[in-house]
Amino acid sequence: MSIFDHRLLFIVGKGGVGKTTVSVALGLAAKRLNKTVLLIEVGDADAIGQIFDRKSLPEHPIQIQPDLWGVRINAKSVLQEYIKLHVNIPFIAARIVKSKIFEYIIAATPGLKEVMTLGQIWRWEQNKTFDNVPHFDLIIVDAPATGHGVSLLMLPQTLINMLIVGPIVEQTRVVHNLLIDPDKTCTTLVTIPEELPVNEALEFKTIASQQLKMPVQATFINSVYPNDFSESDEEKINSNIQEICEKKHLKKLKPMFELAKSTIFRRKLQQTYIDMMYAQQQKHETIVELPFVFSHRLSVKEIEPLVQMMLKNESS
Amino acid sequence: MKNKIQTAKIIACCGSGGVGKTTLSAAIGLYGALIGKKTIVLTIDPAKRLADALGLKAINYEEQCIPDSCFDAIGLKPKGELFAMMLDTRHVFDRVVSTYSSSPEMAERIFKNRYYQYLSTSLAGTHEYMAMEKLYELNETNKYDLIVLDTPPSRRALDFLDAPERLNDLFGRHFFWNLLKPYFKAGKLGYRMIYFVASPVLRSISKIFGIQALNDLADFFYLADESFIDGFRSRSLAIKSVLSSPQTVFLAISSPMRAPMLEALYFYDKIKENNMPFGGFIINRVHKTLEKISDTDRDAIHAWISSEVLAKKIIQNYQRFERLGASCNQLIDNLLSITDPTMHIYQIPFFESDVHDVAHLCQLHEYLFNTDF
Numbered sequence: 001m002s003i004f005d006h007r008l009l010f011i012v013g014k015g016g017v018g019k020t021t022v023s024v025a026l027g028l029a030a031k032r033l034n035k036t037v038l039l040i041e042v043g044d045a046d047a048i049g050q051i052f053d054r055k056s057l058p059e060h061p062i063q064i065q066p067d068l069w070g071v072r073i074n075a076k077s078v079l080q081e082y083i084k085l086h087v088n089i090p091f092i093a094a095r096i097v098k099s100k101i102f103e104y105i106i107a108a109t110p111g112l113k114e115v116m117t118l119g120q121i122w123r124w125e126q127n128k129t130f131d132n133v134p135h136f137d138l139i140i141v142d143a144p145a146t147g148h149g150v151s152l153l154m155l156p157q158t159l160i161n162m163l164i165v166g167p168i169v170e171q172t173r174v175v176h177n178l179l180i181d182p183d184k185t186c187t188t189l190v191t192i193p194e195e196l197p198v199n200e201a202l203e204f205k206t207i208a209s210q211q212l213k214m215p216v217q218a219t220f221i222n223s224v225y226p227n228d229f230s231e232s233d234e235e236k237i238n239s240n241i242q243e244i245c246e247k248k249h250l251k252k253l254k255p256m257f258e259l260a261k262s263t264i265f266r267r268k269l270q271q272t273y274i275d276m277m278y279a280q281q282q283k284h285e286t287i288v289e290l291p292f293v294f295s296h297r298l299s300v301k302e303i304e305p306l307v308q309m310m311l312k313n314e315s316s
Numbered sequence: 317m318k319n320k321i322q323t324a325k326i327i328a329c330c331g332s333g334g335v336g337k338t339t340l341s342a343a344i345g346l347y348g349a350l351i352g353k354k355t356i357v358l359t360i361d362p363a364k365r366l367a368d369a370l371g372l373k374a375i376n377y378e379e380q381c382i383p384d385s386c387f388d389a390i391g392l393k394p395k396g397e398l399f400a401m402m403l404d405t406r407h408v409f410d411r412v413v414s415t416y417s418s419s420p421e422m423a424e425r426i427f428k429n430r431y432y433q434y435l436s437t438s439l440a441g442t443h444e445y446m447a448m449e450k451l452y453e454l455n456e457t458n459k460y461d462l463i464v465l466d467t468p469p470s471r472r473a474l475d476f477l478d479a480p481e482r483l484n485d486l487f488g489r490h491f492f493w494n495l496l497k498p499y500f501k502a503g504k505l506g507y508r509m510i511y512f513v514a515s516p517v518l519r520s521i522s523k524i525f526g527i528q529a530l531n532d533l534a535d536f537f538y539l540a541d542e543s544f545i546d547g548f549r550s551r552s553l554a555i556k557s558v559l560s561s562p563q564t565v566f567l568a569i570s571s572p573m574r575a576p577m578l579e580a581l582y583f584y585d586k587i588k589e590n591n592m593p594f595g596g597f598i599i600n601r602v603h604k605t606l607e608k609i610s611d612t613d614r615d616a617i618h619a620w621i622s623s624e625v626l627a628k629k630i631i632q633n634y635q636r637f638e639r640l641g642a643s644c645n646q647l648i649d650n651l652l653s654i655t656d657p658t659m660h661i662y663q664i665p666f667f668e669s670d671v672h673d674v675a676h677l678c679q680l681h682e683y684l685f686n687t688d689f
Contacts, residue, residue: 016334016576047575195670197334228629236626253617256609256634262668263633269669294636295643296573 002314003218003286004030006186007125008178009140010153010214013190014200018222020047021298022190022290023142025306031067032311035137038124039064041072042117042152043144048072051298061124069136071124075113078120086167114152115168118175125178150204153179153187153212180213182284187212189219193273202280209282217284221274222306223292225267234264288313317662318685320595321348321462324565326455326558327595328465330587331569332579336600339671340569340664341466342366343680345398349382352395353461358450360403360466369673370400377404390675396461401450408446412551452555565595572602572644577651584655596660598684599648603666605641609634 003009003026011023020041027037038061041048046056052064057072064070080097087093096102127135143152179185187208191201201219209215229237241257244250274289281287290306321327321344329341338359345357356379371383382398410427417423426432447467454463558564566587570580580597587594614631621627652661664683671677 014334015332016571016573020575050574195672228633233626233629236621236623237630240621250616250620252613253620255606256613256617256630259606259637260630260633263637265668294640296640296647297643298574 001183001217003186003188004033004035004138004314006184007134007137007139008121008185009138009188009218010143010179010185011141011188011190012143012150012153012204014197017190017192017197019190020051020142021293021303021306022188022220022222023140024048024051024300025290025303025310026188027068027138027140028300028303028307029310029314030138030140031065032307033314034067036067036135037069038136038139039068039070040121040124040139040141041070042141043073046072048142051303052300073117073120075116078116079112082116082119112168115172115175117152118179119171122171122175122178150207150212153208153214182215182217185214186217187214189216190222191219191277192223193221193270193277195273198273198276201277205280205282215282215284217286219277219281219285219287221277221287221289224274224289225263225270225292227267229260229264229267234261237261237264286313317596317660320565321685322351323563324462325561325563326451326463326465327565327567328451328467328559329567329569329598330467330580330583332576335569335571335576336664336671337569338466339366339677340567340598340600340680340684341464342370342400343671343677343684345400345462345464346394346674346677347681347685348462348464349394349396349398350392354396354399354459355462355464356399356401356454356460357464358401358403358447358454358466360447366672372400372402377402377407386674389673390678392678399460401454403447403450405446408450412446412449448555448559449551452551452558455558560590560592562593564593566592567595567598569598569600572599572647574647577647581651581654596662597651597655598662598664599651600664601666602648602663603637603641603644605645606634606638608638 009023009026011019011026013019013022023039027039030037039048039057041057048070049056052070054064057070059072059074059077061069061071083096083102084090084093087096121139121141124136125134125139129135189201189204189208191197205216205219237257237260241254241261244254244257277287288309290309293302293305295302327341327344329337329344331337341357341359345355348355369386371386372380379399379401382400384393387394413426413432414420414423417426447465451463451465454460566583568580568583568587570576577599584594584597609631617630618624618627621630648661648663652659662684664680667676667679669676671680
C-alpha cells in the first residue's frame with residue numbers, strides 16, 4: 001500500500017533529524033498526486049511556516065498553496081472549545097474556562113493535551129465538503145520529537161485507564177481506533193544515518209509495534225550524502241592527494257581533493273547506519289533514502305529533491 | 317571561555333535536541349578535570365559509544381568516576397578528577413518525596429498513588445525540575461569544584477528556568493490545596509464526592525473529565541501534607557538563587573540551522589530575562605566557509621586528472637560544500653547581528669567522524685578554550 005493512500009501520516013523522530021522538512025516534502029509530493037493535503041504542526045514551534053517563508057501557522061487551517069493547507073494545534077484552545085461544546089450552560093462553561101482549576105487540570109491530567117490534539121486531528125479527518133467527500137485527502141502530522149511523539153500516541157491507553165468514563169474517554173476510543181487502523185494511519189519515522197538517531201529510531205520501532213500497536217510503515221532516512229564516488233574513484237583520489245603533497249604547484253588543489261576524500265569517508269560511515277536500518281526492516285515497512293540538502297536555510301525550492309525522491313519511490 | 321571555566325562552579329548547557337549538548341558537556345567537563353577541578357557531568361542520555369569510552373555503565377544513576385585508563389588514549393593525566401552521573405527523573409523525584417515526607421508510610425502511599433506516578437515521569441517540566449534538583453543537591457554537598465549540566469533535550473527544557481515557580485504553583489497555592497484540604501483533613505474521604513456535587517463548576521468538570529482523575533489528584537494532595545509542600549517550596553527558591561549566582565554560566569548550544577538557532581535565541585532571552593549569567597553561544601557542527609573555487613583551479617583539475625568525469629565530481633562535491641558553508645556562515649552572521657556585538661560565539665567545525673572518545677573530546681577544546689593539551 002502506498003504511503004499516500006492513507007488518511008493520516010504521523011511523522012515521528014528524534015529532534016534535529018528533519019521531521020518538519022520531511023512532512024512538508026510529503027505534503028508537496030501528495031499535492032502533485034492530486035491530493036488535498038493538511039499539514040499539522042503540534043506545539044509552539046513554527047518550523048513549517050519558516051519553510052514556506054511565512055509567519056507561524058494559525059490555529060485554523062489556512063491555504064498555503066493550492067491544495068495544501070496548514071494549521072498549528074494549540075491543545076489549550078481546543079480544550080476551551082471542547083468545554084463550550086459539552087457544557088450546555090454558557091455561563092458555567094465560561095466560568096470553567098476562566099477558573100484556576102481548569103488551568104491546573106490541563107497541566108496535570110495525563111494526556112489531556114494529547115487527547116485534545118488527537119481529537120482535533122480526528123475532527124479534521126472527518127471533515128466533509130458540501131458534496132460529502134472528505135475535505136482533506138491526506139493529513140500530515142509533524143509530531144513532537146520521539147519522546148513526546150510516543151507520549152502523544154501512547155495517550156489513549158493512559159487516559160482511558162485514568163478517566164474510565166465520560167465524554168473524553170468516548171472521544172479517545174474513536175481516535176484510538178483511527179490511529180491503530182493501519183490502512184488509515186501510517187506511522188512514519190524519520191531518522192538520519194548517525195549513531196544516536198539510528199539507535200533511537202530502532203528503539204522507537206519496537207515501541208511502536210509492541211506498545212502503541214502502530215507499527216512503522218514508512219521510514220525516511222534523511223540527509224544521505226550523494227554516492228558519487230566509486231571505489232576506483234576513491235583509489236585515484238587517494239593517490240592524487242599523495243601527488244599533491246609531493247608537488248608544490250598542485251598544492252592549491254588540495255582542499256578539493258581532501259574534501260572529496262572526507263565526503264567518501266563520511267558517506268561510508270553513513271552507509272553502515274543505513275545498513276542497520278535495512279537489517280531491521282519490518283515486513284510492511286518501506287524505507288526511503290532522502291538526499292542531503294546542501295544548505296541550512298531550508299525553503300520549498302531547496303527540498304524539491306526530497307519531493308522528487310518520494311515521487312520516484314511512489315512510481316517504482 | 318577559559319577564564320569563565322576557571323571561576324565557574326556550575327555550567328549549564330542548553331539547546332534543542334540533536335545539537336550535541338551531551339558531547340559538548342562531556343568536553344567541557346573533561347577540560348575542567350584536566351585543569352585540576354574535581355568535575356562532574358550531569359547528563360541525560362549519552363551516545364552508547366561515548367558512554368563506553370568513558371567507562372560508564374548504562375543503568376547506574378549513581379555518581380561514577382571516570383577511570384584513569386580512559387585518559388591513556390590521549391596520554392594525559394587530569395590534574396583533577398572527572399565524574400559523570402546519569403539522570404533518572406523518577407529516581408530523583410522519589411528521593412525528594414522520601415526526604416520531605418513526614419513518615420515512611422506517607423512516602424510509601426505517595427509512591428503508590430497513580431497521580432504521583434504520572435507526575436513523576438510525564439508531567440511537563442518534571443524532568444527539568446528534577447535536573448535542577450539534582451544539580452542543587454550536588455552543589456550543596458560541596459564535593460565538586462565544577463558541575464556541568466546537560467539539560468533535558470526538549471523544547472520544554474525552556475521551562476526549567478521557570479521550574480521552581482511552576483512547582484511552587486503546583487504545590488503552593490493551587491486550587492486543590494486551598495479548597496479541598498480542609499475536607500480531606502477531616503479524614504473522611506467520602507466528603508470529596510459531596511464537595512464535587514455541591515459546586516456547579518466542579519460538577520461539570522468531573523462530568524467531562526471523569527471522576528477518577530480528580531480522585532487521584534485529591535488523594536495525592538491529601539497525602540502530601542504541609543511539611544512536604546513547604547520543603548518543596550523552600551527548595552525551589554534555593555535552586556533559583558544558586559542558578560542566579562555569578563559562579564553559574566549558561567551556554568546556549570545550537571547547530572547552524574534555523575530552528576535550533578531560534579531555540580538558542582529563546583534560551584538567551586530567557587536567561588537574560590531571569591538575570592542569570594549568560595556565557596555565550598556554541599554553534600556545533602559548522603561547515604566551514606570554503607574559498608570559492610576559481611576558474612583556474614577548475615581548469616587545473618581538469619588538466620591534471622585524466623578522467624573528465626571524476627574531475628567534474630570533485631568540483632561538484634566542492635561546490636556543494638561551498639554552498640553549505642556559506643549558508644552556515646550567513647546564519648551565524650544573522651545571530652551576531654541580533655544579539656549583542658560583544659557576544660561570545662564559539663564555533664565547532666563539522667568533524668569527519670562522530671565524537672565518541674576522549675581524544676575526540678579533546679579536539680573540541682581547541683575551539684572552546686583556545687588550547688589543546
